[in-house]
Amino acid sequence: SDTFITLSRPETFSFSFLEIMADYSSSLLDGDRSYFSVGELMTSPFMIGQLILNILASYFGVFFFFWLIFVVFGLPEYGCFSSQVLSPILISPFATPILALAWAPIGMLDAMDKGWFGFVRDSDLEGGVFRFLPLGFRIGFVRHFFIGCQLALVAIPIMMLIVIFGIAHESDESDGSDCVLTQWEQVFACVTYIAILPIYVIPVGLLGFAKESNFQRVYRILYDKSFIMKGLYSPIC
Numbered sequence: 001s002d003t004f005i006t007l008s009r010p011e012t013f014s015f016s017f018l019e020i021m022a023d024y025s026s027s028l029l030d031g032d033r034s035y036f037s038v039g040e041l042m043t044s045p046f047m048i049g050q051l052i053l054n055i056l057a058s059y060f061g062v063f064f065f066f067w068l069i070f071v072v073f074g075l076p077e078y079g080c081f082s083s084q085v086l087s088p089i090l091i092s093p094f095a096t097p098i099l100a101l102a103w104a105p106i107g108m109l110d111a112m113d114k115g116w117f118g119f120v121r122d123s124d125l126e127g128g129v130f131r132f133l134p135l136g137f138r139i140g141f142v143r144h145f146f147i148g149c150q151l152a153l154v155a156i157p158i159m160m161l162i163v164i165f166g167i168a169h170e171s172d173e174s175d176g177s178d179c180v181l182t183q184w185e186q187v188f189a190c191v192t193y194i195a196i197l198p199i200y201v202i203p204v205g206l207l208g209f210a211k212e213s214n215f216q217r218v219y220r221i222l223y224d225k226s227f228i229m230k231g232l233y234s235p236i237c
Contacts, residue, residue, distance in 0.1 A: 036118035059195035
């Protein structure tokens with residue numbers, strides 16, 4: 001096709017995003033139907049569905065795992081500054097964006113076919129609060145790392161304060177200077193903390209993918225790939 005010839009010859013490269021998308025799904029792109037405002041994107045079915053899915057998966061997906069390591073094979077109590085308590089608190093803000101968003105581009109293409117997702121013009125993301133979001137990085141996992149950095153700056157101190165002053169109690173075996181969590185306090189603290197993180201990760205992460213210049217990269221990588229190849233390429237989008 002003309003599109004294939006244009007893309008396969010660097011010397012004649014002339015990329016028209018709407019033309020390629022029209023070839024991919026002519027029924028979807030009718031005028032500016034695939035352009036969403038930020039508000040429309042945040043309330044789109046794909047955004048809401050991904051948010052609910054990731055919150056539930058984050059909670060129930062790790063509950064059994066933490067039950068095994070902290071209750072079945074764990075200690076009777078855990079100190080507030082023990083590795084068992086600190087590890088989930090410190091690692092989760094960085095792991096959540098990378099894992100939750102790694103395969104999101106696959107669903108984005110299908111959602112766009114159905115009108116459940118669209119891309120946002122770069123000009124709509126140039127001012128206001130968007131200046132403080134890591135949306136400018138073209139490579140997805142780089143954006144996700146910086147989303148994790150932002151999340152860590154806020155989530156880690158807040159969670160430590162909640163653990164120390166809201167959940168933990170003094171250990172009966174100490175002089176009162178230490179604080180501990182019971183097995184189930186540790187489990188519920190961890191799973192609740194991890195389940196809350198997608199509330200920030202998913203909207204910002206999908207907004208980064210929806211930015212038109214970033215979405216062009218996603219489309220070029222995944223266009224015309226098999227489902228298996230999309231799964232392999234998606235984490236590097």
